[in-house]
Amino acid sequence: MPPDASSDAPLIAFETVSKVYGPVVAVDAVSRSIAAGSFVALVGASGSGKSTLLKMVNALEAPSEGRVMFEGEDVTALDPPTLRRRIGYVFQGIGLFPHMSVAENIAIGPRLGGESLTRARIAELLELVELEADLAARMPDELSGGQRQRVGVARALANDPHLLLMDEPFGALDPITRDALGERVRALHERLGLTTVMVTHDMAEALLLADRVLVMDAGCIVADETPGGLLAGKGGEIAQGLVAVPRAQAEKLAAMER
Numbered sequence: 001m002p003p004d005a006s007s008d009a010p011l012i013a014f015e016t017v018s019k020v021y022g023p024v025v026a027v028d029a030v031s032r033s034i035a036a037g038s039f040v041a042l043v044g045a046s047g048s049g050k051s052t053l054l055k056m057v058n059a060l061e062a063p064s065e066g067r068v069m070f071e072g073e074d075v076t077a078l079d080p081p082t083l084r085r086r087i088g089y090v091f092q093g094i095g096l097f098p099h100m101s102v103a104e105n106i107a108i109g110p111r112l113g114g115e116s117l118t119r120a121r122i123a124e125l126l127e128l129v130e131l132e133a134d135l136a137a138r139m140p141d142e143l144s145g146g147q148r149q150r151v152g153v154a155r156a157l158a159n160d161p162h163l164l165l166m167d168e169p170f171g172a173l174d175p176i177t178r179d180a181l182g183e184r185v186r187a188l189h190e191r192l193g194l195t196t197v198m199v200t201h202d203m204a205e206a207l208l209l210a211d212r213v214l215v216m217d218a219g220c221i222v223a224d225e226t227p228g229g230l231l232a233g234k235g236g237e238i239a240q241g242l243v244a245v246p247r248a249q250a251e252k253l254a255a256m257e258r
């Protein structure tokens with residue numbers, strides 16, 4: 001192994017990364033490293049730059065300044081299809097192809113890379129997200145919203161990625177489905193040894209699932225804490241404002257039980 005390929009090298013490094021759209025500074029000189037194996041939640045108000053920061057990792061957006069390193073390489077120097085085969089991406093509304101079966105949707109990434117998935121591999125991917133193998137033949141409009149979102153996670157895992165990027169993956173789901181799928185993704189993160197970065201509006205979800213929470217405001221990272229640190233009052237005013245919401249709900253519920 002070359003000396004610079006030590007296991008504690010970050011999987012992702014943002015190096016003074018900015019992104020501007022005309023007069024809008026969507027991401028403002030962000031510098032952070034994300035260690036392999038971590039589960040990071042990116043939280044913040046609407047328009048704070050979370051999605052833009054995430055999309056610069058898989059080169060859906062290019063930095064205006066600075067660079068994003070993935071496994072030691074500048075992502076803009078990599079061929080985008082090759083990069084995206086190494087990164088699973090799940091987003092709200094998932095974008096399954098309506099005219100393709102579940103199996104075809106799951107296999108699309110490998111197919112674009114010239115590889116076909118066996119029926120057994122499709123069944124294995126469905127099993128990972130707790131779906132029955134016989135769903136493989138269904139069309140997306142024959143699935144519930146939660147099942148579609150699970151297919152989206154299976155599709156993101158089809159190339160055996162090291163990194164899973166998720167942008168509001170559970171946003172449109174009912175709270176029970178959302179909770180179950182969140183738990184499942186966390187379990188998969190452990191089992192498959194993934195590094196996961198999840199954008200969410202929901203601080204409770206971030207606290208429950210992640211081991212590190214980055215809070216964004218106006219393009220900047222204003223807090224970088226563990227869930228325990230945030231619950232202990234760290235992270236500053238904006239982070240604590242977000243923590244106050246689920247805390248107040250939990251307190252009200254606890255008071256009702258008394």
Ligand SMILES: Nc1ncnc2c1ncn2[C@@H]1O[C@H](COP(=O)(O)OP(=O)(O)OP(=O)(O)O)[C@@H](O)[C@H]1O
Nearest residue numbers: 021024025026044045046047048049050051052053
């Ligand atoms: N393609 C684009 N063209 C112009 N402005 C954009 C574009 N994409 C994002 N923006 C702007 O950049 C800022 C950050 O947007 P971004 O989507 O990253 O925020 P976000 O924190 O993910 O928001 P949300 O939680 O609402 O999804 C916003 O002001 C947004 O309007």
